[in-house]
Amino acid sequence: MESTTLMHMFVTLVSILNPIGAIPIFLAVTVDEDKEQKKATIKKTIIAMITILLIGAFGGTYMLSFFAIDIDSFRIAGGILLLLMSIHMLQAKVSSVKTSAAERNEALGKEDVAVVPLAIPLLAGPGAISTVILFSTSTHHIVEKLSLGLIVIFVCLLIWPVLLLSEPLGKRLGHSGLNIVTRIMGLILASIAVRFILEGLKHFFAQ
DSSP states (O other): OOHHHHHHHHHHHHHHHOHHHHHHHHHHHTTTOOHHHHHHHHHHHHHHHHHHHHHHHHHHHHHHHHTTOOHHHHHHHHHHHHHHHHHHHHTTOOOTTTOOHHHHHHHHTOSOOIIIIIIIIIISOHHHHHHHHHHHHTOOSHHHHHHHHHHHHHHHHHHHHHHHTHHHHHHHHHHHHHHHHHHHHHHHHHHHHHHHHHHHHHHHHHO
C-alpha cells in the first residue's frame, strides 16, 4: 500500500472523528464526573471506538456482501453522508447525523456515557464506520488490512490525550477557536466526500 494512500486514510479519519469539535459535548456529558471518573470514561470510550471501527475495517466487505450492496453504491451513499456532515461542520454545528439533541439530553441523565453517546455516535458514528468500510473494500491483502487496522488504532489513540486535556484546550481555544478548527475539518471532509461520490459515479457509469 502506498504511503499517500495511508496518509489519505489517516487524514480522512482524523477529519471525521474531529476530536476538537467533540470537546464541548464531552465536557457537557461528563460535567458531574471527577478527574479519575473522566479518565475511566475516556479509556472506555477509546476501547469502544477501536472495537467498532476495527469491526468495520475487517468485516466491512462481508457486511456489504451479506446485504448485496455493491461498492459503487456504497461509495456514493457514504460520500453523501460525509458531505452532509461536512456542511454542518462548516457551519460550526454538531451534525445530527452524528448525534441528535435528544441523544445528548438523554446522555446527561445516564451514569455511563462512554459508549453512548461518546464512542457512538459522537466519535465513531455512521460517517466514520462507513469510511472505514469503504477503505476496507480497497484493501486486498492481509498486510493492507493490517495497515488499515493500525491506522484506526493510531487515530483513536490520538484522541485520548485530546479528551484528557479537554478542559484546558476548551478554555484556551474558546468558542471561536473550536469553531475555526471544526470548519477547517469540515472543509477537508467535504473535499474527501466529493472524491468518494465522484469515484462511485465514475465506476458506476463505466459499467
